[in-house]
Amino acid sequence: MAETIKVLIPEEDVNARIEELGRQISKDYEGKQVHLICVLKGGVFFMCELAKRISVPVSMDFMSVSSYGDGTSSSGIVKIAKDLDESLEGKDVIVVEDIIDSGRTLSYLLEILKKRGPRSMGLCTLLDKPDRRVRDVKVDYVGFEIPDEFVVGFGLDYAQKYRNLPYIGVVEM
Numbered sequence: 001m002a003e004t005i006k007v008l009i010p011e012e013d014v015n016a017r018i019e020e021l022g023r024q025i026s027k028d029y030e031g032k033q034v035h036l037i038c039v040l041k042g043g044v045f046f047m048c049e050l051a052k053r054i055s056v057p058v059s060m061d062f063m064s065v066s067s068y069g070d071g072t073s074s075s076g077i078v079k080i081a082k083d084l085d086e087s088l089e090g091k092d093v094i095v096v097e098d099i100i101d102s103g104r105t106l107s108y109l110l111e112i113l114k115k116r117g118p119r120s121m122g123l124c125t126l127l128d129k130p131d132r133r134v135r136d137v138k139v140d141y142v143g144f145e146i147p148d149e150f151v152v153g154f155g156l157d158y159a160q161k162y163r164n165l166p167y168i169g170v171v172e173m
Contacts (some may be wrong), residue, residue: 005152005162005169009144012166014126014154017143018046021124022053024141027095033057035091037084037113039106040064042098045155045163046126046143050096061086067108076110088116094140097156099127101148103135110137126154127168144168 033056038047040062051058064082095113101108106123114121126139131148137166146168152158153165162169 003158004172006172007166007167008146008149008151008170009168011166014143018049018126019053020052021141021143022055025050025124026053026055029054029056029092031056031093033059035086035088035093035118036060037093037095038062039095039097039109040082040154041161042133042157043096043126046098047096050124059086059091063109065105078105078112080112088113088118091118092120092122094122094124095116097123097125099129099151100125100137100139101129101132103133107135107137110129127151127156 003112034049036051038044038060041064047060051060058089060154061084061116062082063080063084065080076101093113095110097106109120110123121137122140125139126143128139128145129148130145149170151168152162152171153168155163156168157163158171
């Protein structure tokens with residue numbers, strides 16, 4: 001049986017909100033350079049669009065992480081599959097995520113990154129599911145708060161499909 005996708009957040013709304021986030025980050029980091037860290041794969045669409053809308057100098061790096069649990073839930077213990085290429089020492093860093101739900105993996109990842117000596121560290125996510133949070137994670141920039149539904153598009157996938165959708169949709173089985 002094929003799944004269908006119902007639009008949750010239209011493309012125009014996603015683009016408008018990313019524009020607002022870019023303006024806010026530009027204001028908050030005025031006179032500085034910001035170093036964006038993308039958590040692959042899902043965050044890449046959002047980070048690229050966000051970076052285009054930030055008016056202060058931007059550098060970027062990428063990480064690929066996975067967490068292991070019982071197969072249905074994250075343990076929050078992170079295995080780094082691809083580490084950063086650059087040092088974080090003395091940089092103003094913003095970790096860019098596609099979605100934050102339980103917060104387990106991200107909480108663990110942020111602790112690892114903080115030990116690398118950045119001057120400051122922020123967190124920006126396109127989507128936030130606070131109803132699923134089990135670890136307290138301070139999110140500095142939130143695109144949209146969404147209900148606990150399985151979403152795709154703008155980098156988020158279902159079985160590696162639908163990342164390329166220009167909107168956020170809900171998978172209906």
